[in-house]
Amino acid sequence: MDPVRNEALVAWMEEHGHSSNSLAEAVNTALERLTGRPGGHDGSSVRSWKSGRVRWPNSATRKALETVSGLPATALGFVPRGRAQSAPAPEQEDDMKRRTLVGGIAAAAAAAAAAPGPAPRRIGMSDVDRLQHRFAEIIASDHRHGGQLGIEQRAAALADEALNLQNSGSATQRVRNSLYACAASFRSSAMWAAIDGRRYDDAKAHMREAQALAEMSGDQAIKFRIWSHAGAMYRHMGRPADALAANDVARNLHITRRDPLFASLGLARQAAIHGAAQDRNATRRAYDQAQDAMERADAEAHRPVWLLAFYDQAELDSLALSAHLALGNYPTAEFHAHRCLANLRPHMVRSRAITTTRLAHAQLAQGDAEAATATAMKVPATAATHHARVSRMLQEFGAALRATAPGSAPAHTWTEHTASWRTSA
Incomplete structure (x- = not known):
């Protein structure tokens, strides 16, 4: 008999914005929490569930699916083995025993609730x-x-x-x-x-x-934040293929179709990843799409505080700056840096330090050591010495300055400036 497509699972996945790969990842994570060992499912596993080729996954996988979805396996369209048989299968007997046990616990809990005592919080x-x-x-x-x-x-x-x-x-x-x-x-x-x-x-x-x-x-919004952060993490680790895969999970969630601002952020981070991967055409295309989506977004829509606190035109320019700096498009990088700094909100202290440092790199790469040094010196000492990303970028700036303008006045000025950080630390 041909397998019957599991429409209930397909509908649940569509409702919650899951691809086959993202559901496999979620199930593997739940399995690791349940068993202490990571799961081994991938997209082909989920496609087997959807097509009906696998009608009743093993007990650990079912439990993980129930944890992920909040629904019993049968509500997800899975069919217990031997359901048509008159005698219950061993797994069904286990389910019956569990229901009996749960029923007994519930009855005991109800009796305890009826007894005098403090009401539960x-x-x-x-x-x-x-x-x-x-x-x-x-x-x-x-x-x-x-x-x-x-x-x-x-x-x-x-x-x-x-x-x-x-x-x-x-x-x-x-x-x-x-x-x-x-x-x-x-x-x-x-x-x-x-x-x-x-x-x-x-x-x-x-x-x-x-x-x-x-x-x-x-919660679709927090799922987006986590997977989008994962994409940024892998980009900073120098793993653009993994970064694209993680960011794609975020971008494929339904929330990006409901709200263009989420779509814009996903595309802006995609542009930064393409820049790190040295793909100029993809970088330009993703940035243009991110800008278009931002302009279509309803400014009055209700959104989570973490998104409202940072994503705007300045952040879009910051991500474009990162992309073009990686590509070696230094004049374009400088343009986005200046526009970002002009629009940054006052509370974005960390972002201002990062953008200023990247601007100094773009200026130095264009041969203007004096302007680059003056820019780098605007980074606050606290960020330069206590923020790992800023510290590393400034160390790289100093090395590049000494390599391109050894013994120059800007190099001497920068050496004295960084020495003051060490004495004040």
Whole structure:
């Protein structure tokens, strides 16, 4: 008999913006959380589920699918083996035993609830609002300082606090989903702080945790943030193929079709990745599409605080600056740097330091050592000495300055300037 397509799974994947590869990744992450070992599924595994070739995955995979979707396997269209037989299959017997056990636990819980005693705490949206306020504080701290271990640790601790709240009382499903979204948001901020501080192993650990939490929340916006951060992480690590793959997961989520601003951010980061991969045509095309999507976005639409706090024309120019600097298009890079700096909001302290440093590189590459040195000297000492990305870029600037203009007045000025950082540290 020909396999019957699993329309329920296909519909769920479309509703939640999953490709075969992204669902396989989410299931593998859930399997690792459940079993301690990473799963081995890929896109072909999911296609087998969708086509009906595999009608009843193994128990661990089913549990992972249920964790990811929040639905029982049967609601996802999977059919237990031997369902038509009169006698229940062993796996069905196990399910019956589990239901009996769960029913017994529920009855005991109901009896306990009827007995006199303190009422259980009710977790509500006010608890979620409190966590979201703390999240806004993390976002603000990141834009001021960026990359600091303290920000990473605070964000990770708040993710744990959101998860602990799940177990501290009763709540509606809406509240529980919101708590998972909060936990995923904090983990994604811990991930970004680790990326910004070049602590990539820590960033990957936060990423895996954030991805699992985001799946349990069902929140498309936070899924986008996590996968978009993953693309940026791999770009900074010099792995453009992985960066494109991760960023594609973000760009293929339904939210990018509903809101052009999300589409614009995905395309802008795609342009930066193409620049790192030395693909000039793709860089130009992605940037033009990002600019067009930004101009189509409704400025009054409701959006998450993390997106509103940083993504605007200045950030689009910042990503274009990164792309053209990597491509060696130094005059174009300088143009985007000046436009970014002119539009940066005051709270974007970290972004201003990064953009100023990149501008100095673009000027030096065009042979203007004096202007480049003057630009680099505008970077605050705190960013130059305490922000890992800025520190590294300034070290590279100094090396390039000494190589292109050895013994010059700008080189001497830069040496004296950096010496003052060491004495003040």
